[in-house]
Amino acid sequence: xxxxxxxxxxxxxxxxxxxxxxxxxxxxxxxxxxxxxxxxxxxxxxxxxxxxxxxxxxxxxxxxxxxxxxxxxxxxxxxxxxxxxxxxxxxxxxxxxxxxxxxxxxxxxxxxxxxxxxxxxxxxxxxxxxxxxxxxxxxxxxxxxxxxxxxxxxxxxxxxxxxxxxxxxxxxxxxxxxxxxxxxxxxxxxxxxxxxxxxxxxxxxxxxxxxxxxxxxxxxxxxxxxxxxxxxxxxxxxxxxxxxxxxxxxxxxxxxxxxxxxxxxxxxxxxxxxxxxxxxxxxxxxxxxxxxxxxxxxxxxxxxxxxxxxxxxxxxxxxxxxxxxxxxxxxxxxxxxxxxxxxxxxxxxxxxxxxxxxxxxxxxxxxxxxxxxxxxxxxxxxxxxxxxxxxxxxxxxxxxxxxxxxxxxxxxxxxxxxxxxxxxxxxxxxxxxxxxxxxxxxxxxxxxxxxxxxxxxxxxxxxxxxxxxxxxxxxxxxxxxxxxxxxxxxxxxxxxxxxxxxxxxxxxxxxxxxxxxxxxxxxxxxxxxxxxxxxxxxxxxxxxxxxxxxxxxxxxxxxxxxxxxxx
Numbered sequence: 238x239x240x241x242x243x244x245x246x247x248x249x250x251x252x253x254x255x256x257x258x259x260x261x262x263x264x265x266x267x268x269x270x271x272x273x274x275x276x277x278x279x280x281x282x283x284x285x286x287x288x289x290x291x292x293x294x295x296x297x298x299x300x301x302x303x304x305x306x307x308x309x310x311x312x313x314x315x316x317x318x319x320x321x322x323x324x325x326x327x328x329x330x331x332x333x334x335x336x337x338x339x340x341x342x343x344x345x346x347x348x349x350x351x352x353x354x355x356x357x358x359x360x361x362x363x364x365x366x367x368x369x370x371x372x373x374x375x376x377x378x379x380x381x382x383x384x385x386x387x388x389x390x391x392x393x394x395x396x397x398x399x400x401x402x403x404x405x406x407x408x409x410x411x412x413x414x415x416x417x418x419x420x421x422x423x424x425x426x427x428x429x430x431x432x433x434x435x436x437x438x439x440x441x442x443x444x445x446x447x448x449x450x451x452x453x454x455x456x457x458x459x460x461x462x463x464x465x466x467x468x469x470x471x472x473x474x475x476x477x478x479x480x481x482x483x484x485x486x487x488x489x490x491x492x493x494x495x496x497x498x499x500x501x502x503x504x505x506x507x508x509x510x511x512x513x514x515x516x517x518x519x520x521x522x523x524x525x526x527x528x529x530x531x532x533x534x535x536x537x538x539x540x541x542x543x544x545x546x547x548x549x550x551x552x553x554x555x556x557x558x559x560x561x562x563x564x565x566x567x568x569x570x571x572x573x574x575x576x577x578x579x580x581x582x583x584x585x586x587x588x589x590x591x592x593x594x595x596x597x598x599x600x601x602x603x604x605x606x607x608x609x610x611x612x613x614x615x616x617x618x619x620x621x622x623x624x625x626x627x628x629x630x631x632x633x634x635x636x637x638x639x640x641x642x643x644x645x646x647x648x649x650x651x652x653x654x655x656x657x658x659x660x661x662x663x664x665x666x667x668x669x670x671x672x673x674x675x676x677x678x679x680x681x682x683x684x685x686x687x688x689x690x691x692x693x694x695x696x697x698x699x700x701x702x703x704x705x706x707x708x709x710x711x712x713x714x715x716x717x718x719x720x721x722x723x724x725x726x727x728x729x730x731x732x733x734x735x736x737x738x739x740x741x742x743x744x745x746x747x748x749x750x751x752x753x754x755x756x757x758x759x760x761x762x763x764x765x766x767x768x769x770x771x772x773x774x775x776x777x778x779x780x781x782x783x784x785x786x787x788x789x790x791x792x793x794x795x796x797x798x799x800x801x802x803x804x
Contacts, residue, residue: 297500298799300523304507304684310459311443312384314391321794325484326467327446330358331437333789335798339437343372353432358425365489367472374419380448382412392444394720397741400428406720434745438707470496470797481505498799507654516778523786525777529656533585544775548702549591553767556727558697565637567765572630573672576618580771583664590618591769595710602751608710612755615762627672642674651680651696653687658700691725699725704792714757728766733757
């Protein structure tokens with residue numbers, strides 16, 4: 238769930254917008270500069286190859302970015318850590334190159350129709366799976382159809398941008414009607430609802446990566462190196478349970494000369510404090526997320542990397558809970574949160590208070606103005622108005638029958654193991670107690686238990702991040718769609734979905750589309766299945782001798798281009 242590139246690392250941002258010049262099928266599909274880089278990733282990464290020749294041969298970094306995953310099935314990727322693991326092993330029609338740019342990956346050519354609704358991709362003739370078999374267009378068709386009908390697939394709401402996608406997701410049309418087909422082994426045809434400038438960025442996401450039908454049918458294929466067949470720059474060599482996942486450079490990857498990491502060790506650790514200790518003891522060379530209690534000191538370190546506003550930390554309320562089903566209670570809980578204090582003093586960092594769900598940094602209609610500036614704020618964050626907010630919250634609770642918190646059962650905020658979440662949740666609980674008389678406990682769960690609780694709806698309140706997957710405000714709002722696995726609250730609202738579906742059917746930059754997105758965010762802010770708290774940047778520590786590791790605008794950290802300087 239992140240966005241905004243770590244500026245110190247990247248020379249260029251994701252450039253899907255440049256692809257909006259896509260012409261007719263068979264013609265030059267993008268501007269010449271971008272297309273030349275996209276058609277040949279060898280050309281796009283030539284600078285990286287030259288630099289790699291001057292590096293030491295010792296290119297086997299050790300990184301630590303999260304707990305042990307339940308799966309490396311791209312359809313089941315649950316966050317930035319597993320997204321990164323999948324990006325190392327799999328590759329879609331597009332990829333992110335060593336310069337941080339979105340360029341063609343498994344496809345060597347892309348062309349689109351005059352109305353920009355039909356995209357025709359020609360796959361590379363040298364695209365191969367790790368077992369040497371060719372990557373076929375049918376592998377994409379199989380994966381997309383499979384993922385669209387998987388009950389627990391992550392980000393499957395993005396298929397709604399394809400023709401008949403919404404009907405396929407809600408079960409009113411067969412999955413065969415989804416806007417993807419394979420006329421032949423090397424040609425993939427993708428049909429959209431409307432022009433979509435950010436399609437290349439979306440197609441980088443794990444949910445759109447290809448899969449082999451004969452492989453995914455095998456038991457534990459997604460955890461066993463002996464059955465794990467992939468098509469990306471690296472392949473799984475070993476999975477040492479509760480210890481690490483080890484990747485090797487793939488010998489069948491079409492551009493293996495650009496893969497500077499001959500081997501990669503992903504140390505598995507759920508405790509961010511333990512990650513920091515391992516890093517400071519030279520056991521790992523790149524870590525994220527970071528422990529909150531050291532933020533004030535960490536931000537002064539020379540190896541600290543911080544991106545722009547990346548995600549929205551928020552609370553989600555269970556739609557099944559009797560008390561929290563009352564919108565007045567949810568409004569009161571939101572008003573009693575001092576977002577300014579939460580963003581600064583509670584964390585020790587200078588984060589930004591979230592006055593809405595979508596952070597700033599996204600353009601509005603016609604690629605003019607900022608979406609956030611146009612939409613304004615829905616949640617007060619100014620310290621000067623906090624006491625007035627509390628008075629209003631107390632009045633709302635009284636109207637709901639819970640004056641001074643009386644008769645209101647104890648609330649529980651469920652969080653994964655994270656010192657940031659623990660600190661933020663504790664601060665929120667203290668605000669509710671001191672201002673509204675509400676008792677609230679913090680339930681900290683292992684990541685797997687947390688995901689399971691969210692999946693089954695066994696919680697009252699959860700804390701988590703809305704991470705932007707592509708450069709458009711819809712990326713945040715889509716996470717509250719009925720089909721989204723990230724809609725943990727189980728919230729279903731016809732007015733919200735009507736606006737989201739309207740946006741999906743409109744051309745990317747049209748005023749009508751952005752009006753629908755603003756209306757959707759307004760509805761979300763009125764009904765409050767969730768409340769935004771603070772905007773967070775991507776943060777990591779990277780050893781000064783380690784190069785080529787970066788977190789891109791889509792929130793994914795890339796390791797295949799890792800290398801070390803000998804100095």
